[in-house]
Amino acid sequence: MSRYLLSRLGEAVIAILGVITIVFVAARLSGDPTVLMLPVGATDAQLAELRQTLGLDRPLVVQYATFLRDVARGDFGESFQHHRPAFDVVLERFPYTALLAFTALALGTLIGGLGGFVAARYPGSAAELVAMLIALIGQATPVFWLGILLIMVFAVNLGWLPTGGADGWRNLVLPAVTLAAFTSASIARLLRSSMLNVLREDYIRTAWAKGLQPRIVYGRHAVRNALIPVITMIGILAGELLGGAVVIETVFAWPGVGRVIIQAIEAKDFSVVQAGVFLIAVVFVVVNLIVDLLYGVLDPRIRLSR
DSSP, X not given: OHXXXXXXXXXXHHHHHHHHHHHHHHHHHSOOTHHHHXXXXXXXXXXXXXXXXXXTTSOHHHHHHHHHHHHHTTOOOBOTTTSSBHHHHHHTTHHHHHHHHHHHHHHHHHHHHHHHHHHHHSTTSHHHHHXXXXXXXXXXXXXXXXXXXXXXXXXXXXOOSOSSOOSSHHHHHHHHHHHHHHHHHHHHHHHHHHHHHHTTSHHHHHHHHTTOOHHHIIIIIIHHHHHHHHHXXXXXXXXXXXXXXXXXXXXXXXXXXXXXXXXXXXXXXXXXXXXXXXXXXXXXXXXXXXXXXHHHHHOHHHHHTO
C-alpha cells in the first residue's frame, strides 16, 4: 500500500506540474496585460517600463523558471487587479466554491442514489420508468438554462428565493439544486446499471438460496459492490463541480473560484489565473486519490492486489 501511495503521489505531482505549465504558457500567449493596466494613450516607454517592472520583458523560459521557484515557496505573485497576493485572492473565494460544490454533490448523491436503488430494486416497474425518465431529463438539460429557469420561477415570479449573491443559505438553494440535477441524474443511471449487473452474480444467487432477507442481500452484498464505479463517478463529479461550476457561479453571481478566474482571464491577470488553476488541480488530484483509497475499503480484493 505504501508503494501504491508513493506512486499515486508522484503521478499527482506530475499532473499538477503539467496543468500549471500549460496555463502559464497559454496565459502569456493570450496577450499583453500591461495594455489593460495603463490608461488609454500610454506611451511605448511607459508600457516597456511596466513590462520590466512585472518581469514580462524577460524570455519565457526565464519567466517559467522564476514562476516554478516562486510556486515552490507558495508565492504566485501579486494580482494586477487587486494589488494583493494572487493566492490570497483565490483562497478567500474557495470556501464559497467548496460550499456550493459539496452541497450540490451531497444533494445529488442522495437523490441519485435513492433513484438508482429504486430503479434496480424494482426493474420493469413504474417506479423504474419514472426514476430513469427524470434522470434522462436531468442529464440532457443544460445547467445554465435550468439555472435561468429556476431564477424565473422561484426568484422572479414567486419571490421565494434571491436571484443571486451569497448573503445566506437561501442564496445557496437555487445554484445547488441546479448543479445537483445533473449530478443526481448521472449517479442514478450508473448505480442502476451497476446494481443490475451485480444482482446477476453467482454470490447473489447463493445469498438468496441461503434464505437471507432482502435487506441483507441488497444492503450488504449488492449495494456495497455496486458502489465501486459509483464512487469513481462521485470523485470525478466532485472535481468537476469544484473546477467547473463557472457557468453557475456566473448565472447566480456566486463569488467562487471559477468566477474570479473568469474575471482574471478577461483582465489578463496571469497571477490569479495560475493560482486558481493550481488550487483546483490540487483539489481534483486529492479527491481522486481519496477515491482510489476508498476502493480498498469497499472491496478488500482491490487492496490486496496492490
